[in-house]
Amino acid sequence: MGLFGSFLSKFSRAKASIEDLDEFRRVLIESDLGVNVADQIIETVKREKAENLESAVTETLKSFLSTQDRTISISSGKLTTILIVGVNGTGKTTSAAKLAHHFKANGKKVLLVAADTFRAAAVEQLLTWGKRIGVEVVQGAENADPAAVCFDGATRALKDGYEILIIDTAGRLHTKSNLMDELGKVRRVVEKVTPIDEVLFVLDGTTGQNGISQAQVFSESVPLTGMIVTKIDGSTRGGVAIATEKALAVPLKFVGTGEGIEDFRPFDPESYIRELLT
Amino acid sequence: MFEGLSNKFSDVFGALRKKGRITESDIDATCEELRVALLEADVALSVVEKFVERIRQRSLEILPVIRQSTQQSQEIYGVINQELIAILGGAARRIRYAKQPPTIIMLAGLQGSGKTTLAGKLARFLKEDGNTPLLVAADLQRPNAVTQLSVLAESINVPIFAPEPGNGVGDPVRVSRDAVEYAREKLYNVVIVDTAGRLGVDAELMKQASDIRDAVKPDETLFVVDAMIGQDAVRTAQAFSEGVGFDGVVLTKLDGDAKGGAALSIAELTGKPILFTSIGEKLSDFDYFYPDRMASRILGMGDIQTLAEQAKKALDGDSAKRLEEKFVSGEDFTLEDFLEQMQAMKKMGSMTKILGMLPGANNAAMKKQIDAIDDKELVRTQAIVQSMTPEERRNPKVLNGSRRSRIARGSGRTVTEVNSLVDRFSAAQKVMKQMRSGGGMPKGMALPPGMGMPAAPRIAAAPKKKSRSGNPAKRAADEGR
Ligand SMILES: Nc1nc2c(ncn2[C@@H]2O[C@H](COP(=O)(O)OP(=O)(O)OP(=O)(O)O)[C@@H](O)[C@H]2O)c(=O)[nH]1
Ligand SMILES: Nc1nc2c(ncn2[C@@H]2O[C@H](COP(=O)(O)OP(=O)(O)OP(=O)(O)O)[C@@H](O)[C@H]2O)c(=O)[nH]1
Ligand SMILES: [Mg+2]
Ligand SMILES: [Mg+2]
Numbered sequence: 001m002g003l004f005g006s007f008l009s010k011f012s013r014a015k016a017s018i019e020d021l022d023e024f025r026r027v028l029i030e031s032d033l034g035v036n037v038a039d040q041i042i043e044t045v046k047r048e049k050a051e052n053l054e055s056a057v058t059e060t061l062k063s064f065l066s067t068q069d070r071t072i073s074i075s076s077g078k079l080t081t082i083l084i085v086g087v088n089g090t091g092k093t094t095s096a097a098k099l100a101h102h103f104k105a106n107g108k109k110v111l112l113v114a115a116d117t118f119r120a121a122a123v124e125q126l127l128t129w130g131k132r133i134g135v136e137v138v139q140g141a142e143n144a145d146p147a148a149v150c151f152d153g154a155t156r157a158l159k160d161g162y163e164i165l166i167i168d169t170a171g172r173l174h175t176k177s178n179l180m181d182e183l184g185k186v187r188r189v190v191e192k193v194t195p196i197d198e199v200l201f202v203l204d205g206t207t208g209q210n211g212i213s214q215a216q217v218f219s220e221s222v223p224l225t226g227m228i229v230t231k232i233d234g235s236t237r238g239g240v241a242i243a244t245e246k247a248l249a250v251p252l253k254f255v256g257t258g259e260g261i262e263d264f265r266p267f268d269p270e271s272y273i274r275e276l277l278t
Numbered sequence: 279m280f281e282g283l284s285n286k287f288s289d290v291f292g293a294l295r296k297k298g299r300i301t302e303s304d305i306d307a308t309c310e311e312l313r314v315a316l317l318e319a320d321v322a323l324s325v326v327e328k329f330v331e332r333i334r335q336r337s338l339e340i341l342p343v344i345r346q347s348t349q350q351s352q353e354i355y356g357v358i359n360q361e362l363i364a365i366l367g368g369a370a371r372r373i374r375y376a377k378q379p380p381t382i383i384m385l386a387g388l389q390g391s392g393k394t395t396l397a398g399k400l401a402r403f404l405k406e407d408g409n410t411p412l413l414v415a416a417d418l419q420r421p422n423a424v425t426q427l428s429v430l431a432e433s434i435n436v437p438i439f440a441p442e443p444g445n446g447v448g449d450p451v452r453v454s455r456d457a458v459e460y461a462r463e464k465l466y467n468v469v470i471v472d473t474a475g476r477l478g479v480d481a482e483l484m485k486q487a488s489d490i491r492d493a494v495k496p497d498e499t500l501f502v503v504d505a506m507i508g509q510d511a512v513r514t515a516q517a518f519s520e521g522v523g524f525d526g527v528v529l530t531k532l533d534g535d536a537k538g539g540a541a542l543s544i545a546e547l548t549g550k551p552i553l554f555t556s557i558g559e560k561l562s563d564f565d566y567f568y569p570d571r572m573a574s575r576i577l578g579m580g581d582i583q584t585l586a587e588q589a590k591k592a593l594d595g596d597s598a599k600r601l602e603e604k605f606v607s608g609e610d611f612t613l614e615d616f617l618e619q620m621q622a623m624k625k626m627g628s629m630t631k632i633l634g635m636l637p638g639a640n641n642a643a644m645k646k647q648i649d650a651i652d653d654k655e656l657v658r659t660q661a662i663v664q665s666m667t668p669e670e671r672r673n674p675k676v677l678n679g680s681r682r683s684r685i686a687r688g689s690g691r692t693v694t695e696v697n698s699l700v701d702r703f704s705a706a707q708k709v710m711k712q713m714r715s716g717g718g719m720p721k722g723m724a725l726p727p728g729m730g731m732p733a734a735p736r737i738a739a740a741p742k743k744k745s746r747s748g749n750p751a752k753r754a755a756d757e758g759r
Binding site: 026029030031032034035087088089090091118119120121122124125127128129145147148151171173174175176181184185188189191192204206207208209210211213214231233234235236237239240259 | 314317318319320322323388389390391392398419420421422423425426427428429430433445477478479480504506507508509510511513514517531533534535536537539540559657660661664687688689690691
């Protein structure tokens with residue numbers, strides 16, 4: 001049983017002492033929920049009777065989460081455009097491929113756009129994925145303007161009757177305003193051709209409190225419609241995802257659980273919280 | 279957002295001074311501030327607790343001294359800072375070369391932490407130092423990891439040993455072993471082995487890493503860790519320490535605004551030195567690790583030195599100088615110059631966020647000026663100019679209707695906006711010409727004054743103070759940085 005679990009069962013046996021609560025607070029902090037969120041949970045625990053502690057904690061965590069739809073709405077006969085964004089190395093390209101695979105498996109006609117024209121072999125990386133999953137990838141000339149590649153991709157998606165367009169962008173730190181502006185430009189250029197339905201922010205599940213400011217700053221350049229939290233197959237507890245959703249009210253939509261194409265599932269608050277708590 | 283600790287301390291101690299005497303409970307209160315600050319910086323909880331307790335003890339010890347001091351907060355801050363630096367830099371050292379070349383460096387870390395990029399950076403750095411490095415592509419897992427390393431190797435003209443295509447094909451242990459053999463034969467004196475990203479909990483891949491280690495017997499195994507990592511830093515560092523064992527640490531992505539508390543956790547828990555930092559995506563964005571800078575960064579005091587260096591880089595004097603020369607020599611001022619100038623200003627703009635890290639950045643006058651830089655307008659203009667062909671930038675007269683609408687499409691702006699930019703540019707050009715015939719510009723002024731007019735950022739009136747320029751870019755240039 002995980003740390004959370006042992007605490008919760010301890011609490012349901014006897015009334016929690018101050019020391020127990022301190023211990024519990026530690027566990028919450030060690031899951032990257034952050035000091036504030038941890039304190040709020042402790043407050044709840046103090047208020048609740050020991051019997052329903054577990055559900056009290058679960059409910060508190062759930063109440064932090066958005067009530068928005070966590071699915072990607074697709075209207076048939078119309079192009080759905082998805083922009084993938086995030087800081088460096090979080091798993092954008094892999095997630096773009098996983099998403100493409102997911103839609104393809106559902107019988108959709110999917111097009112990928114390799115708009116990371118900056119990082120060494122980023123285009124090739126997506127091309128490899130495209131080949132593996134049998135999805136077409138639009139690429140530009142070397143060092144092409146990413147917005148231009150996206151323009152081509154969007155134009156082609158419309159012309160050739162694709163149903164899903166997934167754009168993989170370069171990793172960028174939110175502190176680089178020129179790169180954030182570049183993202184704004186990508187968005188504007190694509191929207192000249194076709195509306196963007198989803199902007200998914202990819203959050204590395206091992207990230208600490210910085211994740212919140214990342215998402216905040218990204219949302220200023222491109223309004224985020226959802227988040228993907230990756231790498232939670234490791235030893236991280238991934239609490240920052242909850243803290244970020246709480247701060248921004250942008251719903252988590254998918255979870256990355258490995259490097260393979262199938263290691264991907266829709267975000268389910270219940271099970272995510274359960275895993276966090278056990 | 280996050281106030282510097284010194285501010286909080288000043289508040290705490292300011293109140294105390296009125297009260298007269300610092301007590302133990304005042305120290306406890308201070309320690310609580312410290313605790314929260316460290317946790318917000320992602321220092322591992324167990325490390326925070328130990329560290330804060332140590333500070334509490336030390337502070338109590340020097341309580342009599344503090345009481346007499348007029349700078350009580352400074353005294354405590356000094357204690358904290360010293361302790362931090364001691365942990366962060368306690369084991370500091372440079373890279374260890376093998377007595378018998380080649381020196382073998384193996385990189386290991388989580389997925390996406392920056393290993394491959396670091397391999398390129400290290401190779402570049404060591405090469406400049408007179409070595410003959412060989413890069414080894416031993417990540418045969420991640421799609422196109424081999425291509426990525428090859429592209430980097432080529433960009434710095436460093437040879438690469440990449441006998442296997444990767445993407446799941448080839449044995450990384452064998453490649454690594456062969457690489458060392460190859461390096462001996464060809465007399466490369468440093469071998470840098472890039473390995474696949476792996477999770478601490480992945481027993482199979484950790485085993486692969488230790489097999490690579492056993493095959494190459496590295497002189498330095500470097501654990502590459504993302505500065506943004508949270509509490510998991512401890513578990514991961516421990517897993518790598520047990521699974522592969524490492525001799526040093528490299529902290530990456532420090533160009534962001536993460537406080538990088540992992541540095542403290544890892545240094546404290548493993549006792550291993552942090553050797554280098556990675557501070558950007560370019561291969562030149564690489565530096566030694568400075569414990570004092572890291573200490574003030576973790577404490578939220580702003581990494582002032584790195585900041586100063588970034589500012590210097592952003593405000594690279596070259597382009598300003600070139601423009602000035604152009605101006606004086608009477609050459610035509612083109613849209614290309616205009617763009618270059620704007621990009622310099624833009625970099626200044628991006629500095630506004632970093633400047634916010636400085637303790638003094640709350641300073642009202644400074645803030646006002648920083649806020650007045652209109653980022654959006656800069657971006658729009660930049661997008662338009664970038665969508666022009668080089669010829670159009672040099673000679674905007676060729677911009678007919680169809681060209682203008684193409685530019686509007688390419689930049690995602692309207693034709694009206696394109697027209698207005700061209701008009702403003704022409705006006706600026708005219709002013710420049712007049713000024714030149716009117717006797718040039720004051721000496722030492724880096725930017726042609728016409729620049730400030732059209733699309734350059736609108737700067738709030740500078741507080742009238744001697745002749746300091748209200749334009750931060752200009753001022754920095756004036757003051758010789
Ligand atoms: N364990 C694990 N690894 C992942 C997951 N998602 C991605 N990765 C790995 O993380 C590394 C980085 O993934 P990428 O998809 O290249 O990340 P990115 O965000 O596109 O990176 P940049 O484009 O360089 O910013 C790769 O080694 C991936 O295999 C995940 O859910 N779990
Ligand atoms: N901003 C910034 N980006 C960095 C830095 N170091 C690496 N990156 C970026 O982070 C991403 C991942 O870097 P890689 O070098 O591919 O990471 P890796 O550890 O080799 O990844 P895997 O092989 O997939 O495990 C890329 O987009 C790099 O450009 C840094 O110091 N600052
Ligand atoms: Mg990518
Ligand atoms: Mg790599």
